[in-house]
Amino acid sequence: MTMTQAWLGLLLGGLCAQAGAWDLHGLKPEEVAVWAAPVEGDGPVIAHRADAAMNPASTMKLLTGWAALNRLGPDYRWKTSLLSDAPVEGDALKGDLYWLGGGDPRFDNGDLLSLLHSLRLRGIRRLEGRLLLDKRAFADIGGADDFDEDAGRAFVVGPDAHLVNLKVAWLTFYRDGQGARAALDPPLSGVALQSDLKPGADAPCPDVRRFVAIESDGSRVSVSGSLPAACDGQRAYVNVLDHDAFAGQDFAAMWQALGGEGPLRVERGRAPDGARELAAWQSQPLPAALADINKYSNNTMARTLFLTLGREAAGEGSPRAAAGALRDMLSQRGIADLSALQLENGSGLSRRERVTARLLGEVLLDAARGPYASEFIASLPIAATDGTLKKRFADLGPRLRMKTGTLNDVKALAGYWQAEDGRRLAIVAIVNGPQAKTSAKALDALVSDLVRDYRGGAMRSSAKP
Structure with a gap:
């Protein structure tokens, strides 16, 4: 594509603005949407196909995080509780224990141990009834079709x-x-580990998965390969069991590690209204989860946050309630035309979700100008430093913070550049189409061009729709 063809393509797509032609670096004009505007200015300076409905991939997480920050507040915390209406006799709980799950997206084994330690501090060692999982927090978890x-x-x-x-x-x-071996942590009773590891020749071990094969069918994990000495102590994760089985077996393993006995078995059940709280755990504030979601593009956590938004805003932990809450907030802030917006689970792990570059850009502007700007921007990957941008934009460095998005036929970037004088540019660039798979370098070059022109003062005029 010649420079003239690129310029004409951008004009046809609705680009108005700076002097000079624009290089799409080989991307097809009809497969790209670009929007950019100064945070401290008025209106976009770049708007190419800004109102086209695009699959945003994981940049959709920005909408979910923005809505959650504004609706829940930066000090929002998830609570996980253990309840019972049974008596305690000696060191035994003489009945069922209810685990009221709060939908904490960052709840891990350390948090579970702390929760169970609080139960042990009450003097309880034996659980003589069932462990019942109270799942009232979410009415419908939705899907990712x-x-x-x-x-x-x-x-x-x-x-x-x-x-x-x-x-x-x-x-x-x-x-x-x-010799060479592997251990499962936690030691789940319903998961069998088969190991066929042999000592391997001396070699560096930057990633143990280069030397071992890991297979899992949910209840059986097999590992095989030749393990160099340098791999000693390295770890790799594996997805096992379903949610209820994992939670129940993990609970039992942690409880036994604390010297506890029981429970008899694990089932689902709702705690009675009169049940008393025996132990509780509160998460770190929302920004901690938001940073994990955006820096590492965690779909599970983003979907959990989306459901939490629905629960807190509409009293129902469901995708439908969450989508309604997000739409209401966009309308309240006067952000863009919502006719193209489609929501499935709020994470971008979706073939259905759609957003326009303009809407996503206006959310970025609102976030950067709002009371929680520091929390929102701090959650984004820092170029050449961390998260999904750790190995990208080495020439621009930490002044660039952007959320990435990748699916089959989708590549996206959305975030901010901050100039040396403190001025900020909000940028959205999305590719949809067969070319997306190989478009990462072109998309990075496109963003770099926007930053270069902004730094050089070329972006002064305002694009009109």
Whole structure:
């Protein structure tokens, strides 16, 4: 594509603005949507196909996070509780224990141990009844349709009121005087580990998965390969069991590690109104979860946050309630035309979700100008530093913070550039089409051009729709 063709393509798509032609770096004009505007200015300076409905992939997480910050506040915390209406006699709880899941997206084994330690501090050691999972926090977890071929992979793990450790167990690999072996952490009673590891030749071990094969059918994990000595102590995660089985078996393993006995079995059940709280755990504030969601593009956590938004805003933890809450907030803020917006689970792990570059850009402007700007911007990956941008934009460095998005036929970037004088540019660039798979370098070059022109003062005029 010549410079003239690129310029004409942008004009036809609705680009108005700066002097000079624009280079799409080989991207097809009809497959790209671009929007950019100064945070401290008026109107966009770039708007190419800004009102086209685009699949945003994981940049959709920005809408969910923005809505959650504004609706829940930065000090929002998830609560996980253990309840019972049974008496305590000696060191025994003489009845059922209810685990009221709060849908904490970051709840891990350390948090579970702290919760159970609080129960042990009450003097309870034996659980003589059932452990009942109270799942009232979420009425409907929704789905992510058309990802059947990815079943079993960690990135498609669904949300759950009793999400623990993102429903993954860790394999720790050892190569010492006892040879080559692996251990499952936590030691789940319903998961069998088969190991066929052999000592391998000396070699560096930047990633143990280069040397071992890991297979799992949910209840059986097999590891095989030749393990170099340098892999001693390295870890890899594996997705096992369903949510209820994982939570119940993890609970039992942690309880036994604290010297506890029981429970008899694990089932679902709703705690009676008169049940008393025996132990509770509160999460870190919302920004901690938001940083994990955006920096590492965690779909499970984003979907959990989306459901939490629905529960707190509309009294129902469901995608329908969450979508309504998000739409209401966009309308209240006067943000863009919502006719193209389609929501499935709020994470971008979706073939259905759609957003316009303009809407996403206006959310970025609102976030940067709002009371929670620092929390929102701090959650984004920092170029050449961390998260999904750790190995990208080395020439621009930490002044660039952007959320990435990747699916089949989708590549996206959305975030901010901050100039040396403190001025900020909000940028959205989305590619939809067969070319997306190989478009990462072109998309990075496109964003770099926007930053270069902004730094050089070329962006002064305002694009009109």
